[in-house]
Amino acid sequence: MTLVEPDDVDSGESLSLHQRILSDISEKILSGAWPPGYRIPFEHELTAEYSCSRMTVNKALSQLAKAGLIERRRRSGSFVRQPQSQAAVLELHDIRIEVEALGLPYRYERLERLKRRSSAEDRALLGLSASGPVLALESLHFAGERPFALEQRLINLSAVAEAADEEFLNIAPGPWLIGRVPWSEAEHRIRAMAADDTIADALDIEAGAPCLVVERRTWSAEHPVTHVRFIYPAESHTLVARFTPSQG
Amino acid sequence: MTLVEPDDVDSGESLSLHQRILSDISEKILSGAWPPGYRIPFEHELTAEYSCSRMTVNKALSQLAKAGLIERRRRSGSFVRQPQSQAAVLELHDIRIEVEALGLPYRYERLERLKRRSSAEDRALLGLSASGPVLALESLHFAGERPFALEQRLINLSAVAEAADEEFLNIAPGPWLIGRVPWSEAEHRIRAMAADDTIADALDIEAGAPCLVVERRTWSAEHPVTHVRFIYPAESHTLVARFTPSQG
DNA sequence: CGTTTCAATATGTATATACATAATCGCCGT
DNA sequence: ACGGCGATTATGTATATACATATTGAAACG
Numbered sequence: 133m134t135l136v137e138p139d140d141v142d143s144g145e146s147l148s149l150h151q152r153i154l155s156d157i158s159e160k161i162l163s164g165a166w167p168p169g170y171r172i173p174f175e176h177e178l179t180a181e182y183s184c185s186r187m188t189v190n191k192a193l194s195q196l197a198k199a200g201l202i203e204r205r206r207r208s209g210s211f212v213r214q215p216q217s218q219a220a221v222l223e224l225h226d227i228r229i230e231v232e233a234l235g236l237p238y239r240y241e242r243l244e245r246l247k248r249r250s251s252a253e254d255r256a257l258l259g260l261s262a263s264g265p266v267l268a269l270e271s272l273h274f275a276g277e278r279p280f281a282l283e284q285r286l287i288n289l290s291a292v293a294e295a296a297d298e299e300f301l302n303i304a305p306g307p308w309l310i311g312r313v314p315w316s317e318a319e320h321r322i323r324a325m326a327a328d329d330t331i332a333d334a335l336d337i338e339a340g341a342p343c344l345v346v347e348r349r350t351w352s353a354e355h356p357v358t359h360v361r362f363i364y365p366a367e368s369h370t371l372v373a374r375f376t377p378s379q380g
Numbered sequence: 381m382t383l384v385e386p387d388d389v390d391s392g393e394s395l396s397l398h399q400r401i402l403s404d405i406s407e408k409i410l411s412g413a414w415p416p417g418y419r420i421p422f423e424h425e426l427t428a429e430y431s432c433s434r435m436t437v438n439k440a441l442s443q444l445a446k447a448g449l450i451e452r453r454r455r456s457g458s459f460v461r462q463p464q465s466q467a468a469v470l471e472l473h474d475i476r477i478e479v480e481a482l483g484l485p486y487r488y489e490r491l492e493r494l495k496r497r498s499s500a501e502d503r504a505l506l507g508l509s510a511s512g513p514v515l516a517l518e519s520l521h522f523a524g525e526r527p528f529a530l531e532q533r534l535i536n537l538s539a540v541a542e543a544a545d546e547e548f549l550n551i552a553p554g555p556w557l558i559g560r561v562p563w564s565e566a567e568h569r570i571r572a573m574a575a576d577d578t579i580a581d582a583l584d585i586e587a588g589a590p591c592l593v594v595e596r597r598t599w600s601a602e603h604p605v606t607h608v609r610f611i612y613p614a615e616s617h618t619l620v621a622r623f624t625p626s627q628g
Numbered sequence: 629c630g631t632t633t634c635a636a637t638a639t640g641t642a643t644a645t646a647c648a649t650a651a652t653c654g655c656c657g658t
Numbered sequence: 659a660c661g662g663c664g665a666t667t668a669t670g671t672a673t674a675t676a677c678a679t680a681t682t683g684a685a686a687c688g
Contacts, residue, residue, distance in 0.1 A: 148671065174638065185673050190639075206639050207681040396641065422668065433643050438669080454669050455651040 147261070149184050153192040158355045159290060161201050161212050170212045172202060201352070226306055227273040227281050227362070239274040240304045243334070247289070247296060257359040258288055259349060265289040267296065269305050272334060279335045282363040291357045306360070313350075313357050327365075337365045395509070397432050401440040406603045407538060409449050409460050418460045420450060449600070474554055475521040475529055475610070487522040488552045491582070495537070495544060506536055506604040507597060513537040515544065517553055520582060527583045530611040539605045554608070561598075561605050575613075585613045 147155070160166045173181065178189040193210055196202045204210045228238045246268045250258070254266050267287040273280045285305050287295045292313055300308065332339040344364040350357045395403070408414045421429065426437040441458055444450045452458045476486045494516045498506070502514050515535040521528045533553050535543045540561055548556065580587040592612040598605045 150671075176638085186639095187674085188672060190641095191671095194640085204639065205681080206679070207637055207683095209638065398641075424668085434669095435644085436642060438671095439641095442670085452669065453651075454649070455653095455667055457668070 149182065150188055150192050153178065153182055153184075153189060154195060155355060157192070157196060158201060158352065164294070166212050168212050171209045172212065174209055227283070227304070228307070237276055241272045241274065242269065242300050243272060244268070244270040245300060250288075254286055257349070258286055258356040259351075259359075260288065260356050265296070269300055271300070271304060273304070280364070282331060282334050283360060284363070285358060285360040287358050288356050291352065291355045305358070309350075309358060313352055327363075331363055335363070335365050397430065398436055398440050401426065401430055401432075401437060402443060403603060405440070405444060406449060406600065412542070414460050416460050419457045420460065422457055475531070475552070476555070485524055489520045489522065490517065490548050491520060492516070492518040493548060498536075502534055505597070505607040506534055507599075507607075508536065508604050513544070517548055519548070519552060521552070528612070530579060530582050531608060532611070533606060533608040535606045536604050539600065539603045553606070557598075557606060561600055575611075579611055583611070583613050 157166075157172065166172060175186050175189045175193065178193075179186050182189070193202065193204065197204050197210070201213060202210050203213050228240075248254075248266060248268065250260060250263050250266045254268075255261070255263065258266070267289055269283070269285045269287070271283045271285070273283060283304070283306075287305065287309075289296050292309070294312070295305075295308075298308060327335065327337055327339055329339050346362045346364070347360065348362075349359050405414075405420065414420060423434050423437045423441065426441075427434050430437070441450065441452065445452050445458070449461060450458050451461050476488075496502075496514060496516060498508060498511050498514045502508070502516075503511065506514070515537055517531070517533045517535070519531045519533070521531060531553070535553065535557075537544050540557070542560070543553075543556075546556060575583065575585055575587055577587050594610045594612070595608065596610075597607050
């Protein structure tokens with residue numbers, strides 16, 4: 133199997149060896165270069181590959197195993213796992229589900245789609261250290277006739293290469309990503325915000341009106357996958373607001 | 381500070397040293413013996429404590445740091461972190477929120493509360509290796525006058541000692557646990573089930589009627605915290621059912 | 629021919645060691 | 659006093675080594 137020589141990927145600034153092995157291998161798995169069932173190189177081969185000790189390789193592989201990307205079998209080697217079934221890990225805030233739970237018809241509309249090299253802001257949002265290609269998407273989710281949520285999403289194309297070929301006209305990025313990327317961790321942030329002109333226009337509310345913003349960053353084995361920001365008009369969507377303080 | 385001598389905790393069967401250090405320390409943190417801000421022993425002290433090498437201690441502490449239970453500062457030591465704010469990590473399937481999102485009045489009722497030594501089944505559900513005290517709770521969540529969901533919960537008292545003193549008459553276990561236990565990982569399982577007599581009686585449906593079962597296991601830094609099973613009558617709650625296959 | 633045994637192999641865990649890095653403390657000179 | 663600078667200290671990362679353990683595959687045996 134053709135492995136990328138470590139020298140070829142030397143664009144990374146000053147990651148630890150351990151981190152580099154980890155991200156190299158996750159990238160190969162997430163990109164599909166190493167499909168499920170594929171036997172990844174033995175520890176002693178990777179030792180030669182990266183010219184480092186077995187302990188370092190072992191630490192990285194153990195971490196990948198803990199993250200669920202690979203499965204390790206004594207005497208046999210380490211194998212890429214089947215992508216985790218969707219039932220195992222739930223995606224929160226699937227807008228379709230939220231909308232339909234309210235008994236309203238759901239509709240999705242893609243507004244913008246832009247492939248670009250990650251800006252500093254993109255990297256901050258995604259939690260990326262190095263620069264690379266990203267896909268920026270802006271979409272609207274409707275509940276009946278009314279705009280229900282504005283979605284601003286960044287997809288890390290280094291982690292999910294196939295997203296570059298998807299127009300996202302008929303499918304929302306969220307559902308598309310589920311099942312394709314076995315995400316291992318997610319971080320949420322919720323806050324209130326006044327709608328600026330762009331948002332107000334998109335959501336058909338008044339500029340300055342309060343909005344609820346839910347941001348989620350998703351990783352797959354230390355590898356940033358996506359950052360998404362859902363913006364809800366406060367009046368039409370008080371649901372998530374109850375998460376914040378109360379709980380009495 | 382008085383540390384529990386490793387010899388005193390020798391009831392563990394054959395955990396690796398690394399695992400033992402990890403669970404010892406998480407237990408102290410989760411039980412409150414080492415409060416937020418407390419400086420845990422230095423690596424070289426733990427080295428003496430467990431008579432092992434610094435590498436082993438280091439690996440365990442690094443893992444605890446990654447899980448968010450402690451914060452490590454060079455030259456200063458390692459410190460117990462403030463429990464993660466509720467906004468940082470969302471609790472899914474909070475029944476109150478689900479019910480109120482439907483526009484119905486919410487009510488909670490505790491049915492049973494039983495403190496016992498964990499059975500084999502309890503341990504399997506929680507993912508515990510060793511035996512220990514657990515709290516078994518059964519509760520009902522109402523939407524208006526109708527039962528909305530039956531909750532069967534196990535709480536690992538080794539991880540959440542204070543739960544032993546709570547009657548859970550006026551507060552549901554879910555909200556109670558949030559904010560008290562900084563959970564780091566959760567696993568979900570969704571399936572369909574026919575209601576047996578007990579469930580049918582509790583939910584006021586016919587025996588054999590289809591139910592949706594959502595199970596969640598929660599960990600805090602490798603430490604099993606709780607297992608909960610929500611049982612919804614299929615007709616009254618089609619929301620989560622949409623998670624399963626479709627997504628086309 | 630089927631079963632048992634044994635050696636080979638890949639991972640699992642632990643050790644001792646070394647050096648890098650960041651943050652703090654205290655000394656010292658102005 | 660005060661500000662800078664170096665020594666100290668705790669963690670971060672990596673190495674080489676050793677032995678344990680599980681599993682496979684093949685040889686030995688009844």
